[in-house]
Amino acid sequence: MTTESLTERVVAEPAGAARDAAFDHALDVLRDRRDEFNAQRYVPRDFIGLLKRAGMYRASTPTEFGGEPMAPADFMSKVESISAVDPATGWVSSFGSSLVYFAPLPVATQKKIYADGPDIAYAGGLFPMQEAEKVDGGYLCSGVWQFASGCRGADIIGIGLSGGPQTEGKPLTALVDPADVEIVDNWDVAGMKATGSHAVRADRLFVPEEMTFVRGGTPLIDEPLTRYPALAYAAQVLAVVTLGAARGALDYALEVGAARTSITGGASKGNRPAYKSGLAVAEAELRSARAFFYESTEAVWAKAIADKHISTDDKAMLRLSATHAAHTGRRVVLQAFDLAGTGAIYETHPLQRYLQDALVPAQHAMLQTNTYEAAGALMLGLDAGIPSFP
Template identity: 70%
Template sequence: MTVRTALGNGEITLSDVEAEPAGAPRESAFKHALEVLEERRTEFNEQGFVPRDFMTLLKKAGLFRVSVPTAFGGDPMPPAEFLKLVEQVSEVDPATGWVASFGSASGYFASLPVESQRKLYAQSKDIVFAAGMFPMFEAEKVEGGYLCTGEWQFASGCKGADLLGMGLRGGPETDGKPLTALVDRNAVEIIDNWDVAGMKATGSHNVRADRVFVPDEMTFVRGGQPTVDEPITRYPGLAYAAQVLAVVSLGAARGALDYVTNIGSASSSITGGTAKGNRAAYKSGLAKAEADLRSARAFFYGSTEEVWAKAVAGEEITVQDKALLRLAATHAAHMSREVVLSAFNIAGTGAIFEKHPLQRFLQDGIIPAQHAMLQEQTFEASGAILLNLDADLPSFP
């Protein structure tokens, strides 16, 4: 019998890159990251992943410690503040925004045993985590842990990650929710197969494991009960996971509208017509899209702030509260997609070319609504919860 572990006994080694001190240094680091992103976004798209050196810049900007509990020396960020940072990244490059959105993913670690969390955060509070959760495989239970074998899809950001998660099939002990096995990135093989039309730079490749040992203490239930009680761990984890993806589409839509407002409106037709911004269809199309985006954004952040206030106050966060977070996230993704398409529509024929600035927002911005957590069925599931009916959708809300 062979057991593959890169470090032996399921050990994990993390990098020593740390965020800049909170306040002006961290804000400056974030601004610098955005400037570099604007210069390199085409490079990231062409190579199909966000490289580790840029992930270091995002770490220095504090984006990967936003869900670390204060109990372990963290300085957790209110969800709305983090979501707005991801939105800003997505306005420059939505695919990189998608990868940056997993800065909140350490919130999943709250379901690990307390000692496991302490061990991880003692090494680093700036952990880049990527996971291939599906399909879920049945791991072989052995003394002290599991032997994991399988190939998991959609591990966004895996090439720039420190830790990888693999989805295991849960049972009665997990209330049917998936179990996540946490491993060092060098313990698995990345299968370079991300060949897509949009969100290319997310590098959402498959990851493969062959009898990789994962100790019991390095597994957790995705969306399970936190073992640490703080506002950031009270905030609904699965709803937050949907929100961080949806906000990417808000950023993409804003990027598209900014282009057609500030640049595209001055363009003239190849046939010699007046500037496009002077046309009735352009003006009304832009106005309607702006109203749609601002409305979706208001619902999205309003719901976030309401539930965060409950988390801070230690008040009950109801199933209906969670459903509204999911509804606002799905609505944001779908409405943003319509806004991006509206921007493409009024931009005219020039926008069809591969290197047109709108193509970045078009190709990436229509993708989030395709994600399982934001697809059409989540509207129905949200409505069911609001009517006090069974959502009939796994792990919802």
């Protein structure tokens, strides 16, 4: 891959009022087009361009290469705002954090990737990890990789390779030009439709060794964001999508409950005791989970800025708060669905967007129920029992 082969770059607006306006504009466009994205099952490249203008795809590019790294809490609050409008688009935007994975690449390779600008959209189809043929200067890669979220709008795609003695058995990610792989249109799902998490296929594709790295490997760029735990961050940016979905669902429930009358002309839903108490409990649960989530994030980020040791316990709290956010957010959306009554069963109902999408993050391997057990094991000084946890 060469920088010339990457798609045409879109540049972020200057930081400050112009970039804030670009972000607000992207949200306005999303409100108008979210049904379109859902129907076509991917977020298109032109909208990825709007997110680039809003700074979402330079948020994890190192400062050394022209990036403007965002504090994790700041970046995730933006993902949360996008997800409150459309969770699937929030999921795609969350991969603006994933350029931290590139930090273990040779510095010369990183310079080449960012040579034409820091605003890069990355998509990873990492599983199942495939055995690649080692040849002079790199690898010949063949296989099919699943779940490449955002691949139709990506500048670079990562594919997962099984590691060997040279990586101490740790898996590799190989970076490839989207034009060199086939997108296999197999994203036929009930939730997160617009993420476009299709599979990618390659047949004896040569990837230079310098375009491969160990995910979560030792960074060769030392900045606060490269010190922040990369795998925990990967779980967090997905979990925060559910917090945004829950916010969107509760805002809808509040709007409907505040109406003066119901559809039948009787007392408004909001005047029913079950509606009032259900809404209040859901609000309290969401705010509590959100507070734990961001509190854990800020505590570890402070250590990253100060270049202090980030312990296993610190990482475990990041993972625990992420899992809790995903599962609590899902319950809150279900509560909003319950409050809405029979009308919410229709496919065209506004809550269906949040319901279908909010069920998905907690299904992800990094956020499934067993990660509660893994976090508890670490709190007790035991083995987590899950690879690469925390």
